[in-house]
Amino acid sequence: MITPLPQLRETVQARARHALACGALRPIETEQRFIDDGGIRFVIRMVSSLREKAERQAQNLAAALQSGRQHNPFLPYDEDLFVARLSPAHVCLLNKFNVIDHHLLIVTSAYEDQEMLLTEGDFAALKVCLDALGGLGFYNGGSCAGASQPHKHLQLIPLPIADEGPAIPIAPLLANTGNDAPTALPGLPFRHAYARLGAEHAGTSATGIGTWAAATHAVYRQALAATGIGAVACAGGERQGAPYNFLMTHAWMLIVPRTREVFEGISVNALGFAGSLFVRDARELAILERAGPMAALRQVGVSDS
DSSP states (O other): OOOOOTTHHHHHHHHHHHHHHHTOOOOOOEEEEEEEETTEEEEEEEEOOSHHHHHHHHHHHHHHHHHHHHSOTTTTOOGGGEEEEEETTEEEEEOTTOSSTTOEEEEESSOOBTTBOOOHHHHHHHHHHHHHHOOEEEEEESGGGTOSSSBOEEEEEOSOSSSSSOSSTTGGGOOOOSSSSOBOOTTOOSOOEEEEOOGGGOOOSHHHHHHHHHHHHHHHHHHHHHTTOOEEEETTEEEESSOEEEEEOSSEEEEEEOSOSEETTEEOOGGGGGTEEEESSHHHHHHHHHHOHHHHHHHHSOOOO
């Protein structure tokens, strides 16, 4: 059984202080820029232009990519990054190379592939974090969707995402739909499915978490189907039929199918579809300013036109 962790916020803060002090946590410091496009004030995080800081961040970024793609950092995980056990099957870790403070990873204790579909158990573990911390949960379904390594892990970041604007930049386009069935929103120029989460998704007790996970998992499967993403039976469960990004708060869920990871050399993960993008230098920032972030998202997503 999964039980609530009401002290999780304090635990995250304490573990982050410890991990910083011992050097296990290696934040990537960035400068924020904003680009208004398609009704969204996109936040663009760029590695600092200061020489020493830029060199350190470039080394951290290279190390993050190397550690993610060449070995599994979760088996075993770094004990200094451990936050809490969320369930018998999930642990909560600090993201070693974080751009946003208190960026958490919700990781399966045993190896599961990142292209496996999310389960009710995954949703229950995410619920424990959402109840204690709020924030935005997300999942990169495969390397084409921005996943840096193949061990299944959801992620959670605190809100607000940026220093100004809505807590989640994409919020102005998330209309109040007439019902909770997955639907498409007129302001998003790429295939997607958006669903509100109603009262049946609000349970916070131990039994409520299980009920919530079952109901929310059903919405997730409906949203996948609405975007044309099927399930492929395999040993151990079901794999995704195509790459996709998943974003969720207490109030809504968004599924976005993907066709490629990068736009003109700029990697895009699920946070891009929340209105938050990361660039490594001024050249990549200029690319986004010229093309527009919404065009970048359209290029890495699936066009229905």
